[in-house]
Amino acid sequence: MRGVTIDRHGGPEVLTLTELPEPVPAAGQVLIRTVASSINPVDWKTRAGLLPTVPTPMVMGSDLAGIVVRGDGRYFAPGDRVITTWSQLTTGTGTWVGLFAVPADLVARAPESVSLTEAATLPLAGLTAVQALDRLGLVRGETLLVLGAAGAVGGLAVQLAVDAGMAVDGLVSREAQVPAVLGLGARSVTTRASGLHGYDAVLDTAGLPIPGAVRNGGRYVTIAQPTVPDQLAGRGVDAAVHYVRQSGTDLTRLVALVDAGRLRLRIAAHHPVREIVAASRAMEAGGLLGKVVLTF
Ligand SMILES: NC(=O)c1ccc[n+]([C@@H]2O[C@H](COP(=O)([O-])OP(=O)(O)OC[C@H]3O[C@@H](n4cnc5c(N)ncnc54)[C@H](OP(=O)(O)O)[C@@H]3O)[C@@H](O)[C@H]2O)c1
Structure with missing residues (x-):
């Protein structure tokens, strides 16, 4: 089977299509034929060596949507349409492969209302947003401010929070992103970080410390900084750095919302996996209103 590997850290040009041995699923695992994946920031950060990295050579990729070819004998059977996400960072192996074996409790049935290509945009970004x-x-x-509201996690977080009855405002990097985020249900969207204050909660997906945006006694979570801003100390703010957890149960919650028409998935571009270098460059250029999808 083919897979995307790197034999050293570097730019998109180190991504290579390689012939790899097919995995043999262990007990409790599901073997999935990959139909699509998407590119996440962790993929390029891992490739570039910006995060604590596992040794190369390694197989890349975090998201997966596909068809079960061998079930776990309990929850999943051949032919089931499924999604999952996997931590290449901690395991040194990823999902950008033709066949992938994964523990059944990390897998969910894919949404029925969208294609597997669209479903491939959901796992990592969706889990991060909902968690x-x-x-x-x-x-x-209550009021929520999402920093980076046009991004993959930000755009899903806006929709999930609006659906839960919060009044959601967004900060985006470009004027062209404003209408798209308003279309996700945000109350107001701005490109200006100044003048944002008094929010009950702030979710930072852009790596922008804006501690003044949260009210005293409010809540502040960043997924894109290693620490919370020092300026939150002494203000009674419940502040945390959040790291995503793999979870079939949380994926199933997200799938239900997609199928109920309450969570919209957004694709910016499709690429066959042989175009992995161009696809990665497109993703890393930024300014996207949706995910870059890889098809297998
Ligand atoms: N902690 C975890 O477990 C976890 C999990 C998933 C993701 N992450 C991290 O969370 C971040 C977001 O992930 P993602 O998948 O949502 O990435 P993404 O799709 O690239 O979204 C990031 C968004 O932030 C925007 N942004 C950047 N600088 C900005 C600024 N100065 N003002 C306003 N918006 C700005 C980007 O806009 P442009 O595209 O216009 O630059 C983009 O819309 C990444 O750093 C990723 O590594 C962490």
Whole structure:
């Protein structure tokens, strides 16, 4: 089977299509034929050697949407459409391969209302968004500011929080992103970081410390900084750095929302996996209103 590997850290040009041995699923694992994946920032940060990295050579990729070819004998059977996410960072192996074996409890049935290509945009970004919002504690009627609201995690977080009854505002990097985020249900969207204050909760997906945006006694979560801003200390703010957890159960929550028409998935570009270098460059250029999808 083919897979995307790197034999050293570097730019997109180190991504290579390689012939790899097919995995043999262990007990409790599901073997999935990959139909699509998407590119996440962790993929390029890992490739570039910006994060604590595992040794090369390694197989890349975090998201997966595909068809079960061998079930776990319990929850999943051949032919099931499924999604999952995997931590290449901690395991040194990823999902950009033709066949992938994964523990069944990390897998969910794919949404029925969208293609597997669209479903491939959901796992990592969706889990991050829903778990970060769980950490913030969604309270109907409260105000939430999402930093990086046009991004993959930000765009899903806006929709999830609006759906939960919060009044959601967004900060984006470009004027062209404003209408798209308003279209996700945000109350207001701005490109100006100044003048943002008084929010009950702030979710930072852009790596922008804006501690003044949260009210005293509010909540502040960042997924894009290694620490919370020092300026939050002494203000009674419940502040945390959040790290995503793999979870079939949380994926199933997200799938239900997609199938209920309450969570919209966004694709900016499709690329066959043989175009992995060009696809990665497109993703890293930024300014996207949706995910870059890889098809297998
Ligand atoms: N902690 C975890 O477990 C975890 C999990 C998933 C992701 N992450 C991290 O979270 C971040 C977001 O992930 P993602 O998948 O949502 O990435 P993404 O799709 O690239 O979204 C990031 C968004 O932030 C925007 N942004 C950047 N600088 C900005 C600024 N100065 N003002 C306003 N918006 C700005 C970007 O806009 P442009 O595109 O216009 O630059 C983009 O819309 C990444 O750093 C990723 O590594 C962490």
